[in-house]
Amino acid sequence: MKNVALSDLPPETVKRLLSEGRLYLHLGPYVTALSTKDAGVREFLTDMYQDCSILVGEEALVDFSLEVRAPNLVRRYIRRQIVADPGFYFPAVPLPVKLGPLCLEMGMNLCVALQSFRQAIFHAGVVSDQKGGIVIAARSGGGKSTLTAALMEEGFRLLSDEFAILCAETSFLLAYPRPVSLKNQSIDVVRVFAGADQVSDRLTGTPKGDIAYRRLRKSDLETANLPAKAKLILFPRFQAEAAPAVEKMDIADAAMQLIASSPNYQVIGEPAFHALMQMLDGVEAYEITYGNTEDSLMLVKDLWEAVDG
Amino acid sequence: MVEMATSENPHERVRQFFCFASGLTPLPTDAKALSDFVSWAQRGHILGQVAAVASASDNKRLQTLLENAATRSAYDKRMLKFETERIERALLGTDIRVVLLKGSAYVAEDLLAGIGRRVSDIDILVKEEDLPEAEKLLRQAGWKDEVSTANPYDQKYYRDWMHELPPLRHSKRRTIIDVHHRLLPRTARISPDHLAMMADASPVGDGNLLVFAPVDRFIHSAIHIFADGALETPARSLLELFYLFNDLSVQERDSLESRAAFLNVMSPVQIALWALKRYFGVMVIVNKSNISKVLRLSIETMVENGRAAPLARVLLYVRSHYLRMPLPLLMAHLFRKAIRRG
Amino acid sequence: MTVSANPNNDHWLWGVYTNHMVTHSFGDTTFVYNRQSGTTHIFNLVSMAMIEFLSEKPRSMNEIIRDFPAYMGVDAAECPAGVVRRLFGELDEIGLLELVQS
Known part of the structure; x- marks a missing residue:
């Protein structure tokens, strides 16, 4: 399998790989298969992880598989919600669909915390x-x-x-x-010393108040x-x-x-x-x-x- | 055929996967076939079992994943062994006969069926007349009412209708023990003769704890899987049955059906044998007329459809295993708090 | 602290298998990893002394109460039976003590 930077992949390829659950993010000691059909999550990922290495091919052996998706069929269309599914039961509360990036980040954390024993x-x-x-x-x-x-x-x-x-x-x-997770007042603090372009858009109304990510x-x-x-x-x-x-x-x-x-x-x-x-x-x-x-x-x-x- | 895992027929494909998983055939060397299999094993949470039987590979990625899974199984095994030892300690000096059930029995006997199980609780069986004394001693040793079932309604429900005491959780170690006095709820359609099975149980090593005879061990697993709702973990459950069957001598295999008839548990045992024949090619004669077609079809759907099976079922099964996870998952707790509203 | 079975039975001798433990000290504090439970414990000097005392040779509860103060180099009054029992109970509960003979 070969490694490419995420930013080297055409947007339609990223979209297809994500919808097939075959976007293999190779970061540090772990390979994570990411899966989502949500446009907001895809945009966040493409931006924040643009320099990250992606394994391209059909034969990956992954450490974790993470899907970010609607909690059920109804919530795919009405008052849309989103939840992270790491492949094992975890009592995560679905969030409004605009908080998809938070689900992605939390889901990736869960994978490492609960499935890595090396x-x-x-x-x-x-x-x-x-x-x-x-x-x-x-x-x-x-x-x-x-x-x-x-x-x-x-x-x-x-x-x-x-x-x-x-x-x-x-x-x-x-x-x-x-990406470094920043909450409330610390978002502006970091925007000042790191530069506004280094910090993601603000996710408002999360269970922890406002959240943004340092690139x-x-x-x-x-x-x-x-x-x-x-x-x-x-x-x-x-x-x-x-x-x-x-x-x-x-x-x-x-x-x-x-x-x-x-x-x-x-x-x-x-x-x-x-x-x-x-x-x-x-x-x-x-x-x-x-x-x-x-x-x-x-x-x-x-x-x-x-x-x- | 070399590239077996690419088979399009779902039944063939799962059968090949079970052959890899149980070590009947070596893992595929073709990268795509290997990736398909590993991802199936990960989804079914059986990579620990695979790691126990797979021979060393020069594929470093594969080794890494198998070692990761093996570490997790070693933990479950260590935990079960230690908790079993604590139960023995708690009941030291009494003459209560305690039969270890399922995982704790497999681990105590070092069976292949005991490797790679995800275990969240210990199951033991005592005679109904010994229940009060056993409960008292376990409570003295630190096991208390599990919070979720400590309310008067649940306590009464368990004591009136169930085949076990309300679950007890150790106040320091957080592990759960289910103390059974029967193998199925009083309300279940079949009523296995657990006293006959207890009479044939024998001690583990030179200790005080007992385990079922091999034939009864297989039969109990079949009851648990096909009459007690454990098929929510199809891949794992079928592997367990396969290993328990494999550990039987020819004579023991021949005696399975007559013993099942004697214990009044013919139907789950016949389903178990049918499933072993279908997925592992085990050579047994199965009388299919006793197995409902609907049941057969639903087992086939569950085992063979993988991803397509309803998510609800998948959640249900993982839920039962993870909800009681005894780890001090502080980190998990923090994440949970973070995503909980309000 | 509850002790399940009665350790007072004088036919019961209690010991410690030190190969079930791994230790690492920082000053007066010792981290003890119990290979059987997989749990890490923190011990002070007194707990470690009890571990060493029982790993020398197995003893009955009465012998432990009688001889442990001298092993520590203190009077029995400074280390009364209640204290010794509690210490014993703590080590018993975490699975570091073994019934060696009955």
Whole structure:
């Protein structure tokens, strides 16, 4: 099978492959067969994933199959709705059809979270530079995605906005770069520092308020096969008006929080235990509290400077 | 024919797929045929079974997918083994006879049928008079009423009509145990003689837990699949039956029908044998007149139509397996919250 | 903490098979992976001491209550039976203890 960039495929070919469920997106360690007849989803995909690699042919062996479709025949025509179907039962609530891109992104996340057992997955954003990787753990309202997007502007490459993917053999982090999901106020924050053309149209009225996506960068795709060694684990806490503060965390606490955020740590078992322990031997963990993006960047830069190269 | 998986006849095609899946024939080397088969196996959630019997391949992508599926099956197996050991521990020092059913029995005996099953709960069988004591000890060991059925209505419904206690969920490990005292609900059309099966059960290794004799093990699987609604997972269920049948000696195979008649479960066993003949070419004589044509047709539709079968059925089957998934799926929970309205 | 079967039976000896566990320490905290359950646990020094104590040789509940304080280097008053039982119960429930002989 050969690899082409999505933008090299004529629109009618993309449309046909998507309607046949044979658009094979090859991103990081995974191949996903995508299927949809929805024009909104197709347009979002064609735009946001334009530089991504597509496998062309009929004989793909895929990790995941994802269909974004109407929940039933009625909702295909009347008060149209859309839902992600990853091929196994999942209690996803159908959304209005205009939120199709959200279904696509959530569906792709579900595939990785619940069907990938080759790498231990933790709920966190990951960026890196030549020194190594920074893991930004997910916390409700912690500002993981905003901080991840901000660090992308500071010379870091994006491995993932959603998953720290830990290779069980090497205990290095793998890259699975996808558009960065931004919510509400952070949409405008990122539009300012990344440029308005780097952010997708706003999806309004989602269950989480407004959502937009920060575009994938070509450079992150080109380096997606380079793993990174974790050096720093951050547990961010956003608090309006808060003075910036850093507190060193007990590594055992950090480990427990990471394990609790993992959908597959338990499934993988012993290899995941060894890989996590090996990763933790080489890192420091901090809780950082901040009230705005500038403060969070300052804190992270200070901590990163103290880390050995 | 080399490119078998490209067969246009749905029955032939599924039959070939079952041959690949059960290791009767090596996996196809033709890329398109292999892709068709793997995607069928993925849709039927049986890649774990395939991984257990497939010989090593130099196709790296294939190996990667099989290893992924094997990791998942190893987890299910580990979980079942551990939970079984915990049940043994909970009932230590009593003389309650506990028969392991289905997955936990297959895993305890290291049967091929125990590999690649997606397991969400443990099923055990005890005599009805031992129920109160068994329930008490399990509760002491941390199993509590499962929230979804803890209400008085469900509790009463289960205790009055069902063949099992309301499900118990372990308060720390989140695993579910179904404690049966019969094999089918009191209201079911057929009433298997479970006491005769229990009388023939034997201990696993030198432990205290019991498993059915091989013939009864096959018969119980047939009952579960064809009389208890488990055919919602057609590919997986048929593979299980095939493996259990394969593990029988010639004498045991010959005794299947007379044992089924004795236990009052002729019909599911005959359907099982008919399906094994149709999909695995197993050499058995099947008296089709006892099997309703509608039932045969609906099984054929389910097994052979794959993608075209109604989505509702697919959802129904995966639902029963995933709803009780004992994983601490915090991530999943977060996603679910994110897509839930309001 | 509930313990299902009565561990007081003096014919029952309890031990730990250390090959069922993998450990990794960060300072005073030890991460313990239980190969049989597939679960990772976090132990403090006292829990680890109990694991080591029982992996030396299997003991009955009475022996454990009697000898564990000395093994820890403390008076029995500082490590009363209730504490020892609770510790035992915790390790029992997560499946790290084995009934070796009855």
